[in-house]
Amino acid sequence: MRKITKIIILFIFLFVIGIFYISLTRDTNYNTSSLVNKDTPEFKIISFDDENYFTRDDIKKNNYTLINFWASWCAPCRVEHPILMKLSKTKNLVILGINFKDKEPQAKTFLSELGNPYDLLAKDKNGKHSVKFGIYGIPESILINKELMIIQKFVGPLSVDDYNNIIKIIK
Amino acid sequence: MKLNLLLILFIFFSKFSFAAEKTVDPNLIHKNLRCLVCQGQSISDSNSDFAQTIKLVVKDLIDEGKTEDEIYEFMSDKYGDWIVFKPQFNIQNSLLWILPYIALIFGGFFIFSFLKKRH
DSSP, rough: HHHHHHHHHHHHHHHHHHHHHHHHHHOSOOOOTTTTTTTTOOEEHHHHHHHHOOEHHHHHTEEEEEEEETTTTTTHHHHHHHHHHHTTTSSEEEEEEESSSSOOHHHHHHHHOOOOOOOOEEESSHHHHHHHOOOOOOSEEEEEEEOOEEEEESSSSOOOHHHHHHHHHHO | OHHHHHHHHHHHHHHHHHHHHHHOOOOHHHHBBTTSSSSSSHHHHHHHOHHHHHHHHHHHHTTTTHHHHHHHHHHHHHOOGGGBSSSSOTTTTTTHHHHHHHHHHHHHHHHHHHHHHOO
């Protein structure tokens, strides 16, 4: 009986230590692991000029597509813009820009000032489409392959490392 | 007369069950969804941009006829289990759900044995 009691106490002790260890080392920040290697969700998003809609069929034609959520009011979007401009010159990659909760005149000024890296340009006026892609703040970018699988998701502004990473993938 | 009574009862209960099926409380869902850009706040407590968007999407999903569990599943699918305060039961977190019961059984057994020994 004494032995069983000791084993139970040891088990409880190890359990409590284990729970503390897991809780303290666990990354509670949002991560993108739940979306990577998943299929691109169904979407039908209106183009920036209100003339047509973009769907999954539009990105099926491309070898790789980078969906970039941006807005003129978002300061980090300005930071990543030169990277997007560089990416726009690469082959094999189509960039779909989704203007997020923005005002049209400001968005147009943003693009005329910094350049337009987008092959396709859409808008998400109320942000509902962003939820389909698991977006919680902008800028965020999603790299999709021809099979419409999400290869990578970039939270925050694209860095030089991200640029190199994308180039390596799409080569 | 009996037929009429049966008919009234049928209409009453079918209406009642229909209403019960349709009621999905958005506030309850907002309370069980975590605001990912806030410090320990639920979607219900937060006025952030993210919370506003999630509220719109929850409303749309309810209008589409999705159940409460389907909405949690949709959100977990997009943002991971972290977005739901009360996670769904699955293989990854099964231990979390089962362990309290195991601890209760072991604890009960331990107390029972201890008291038996004392007597």
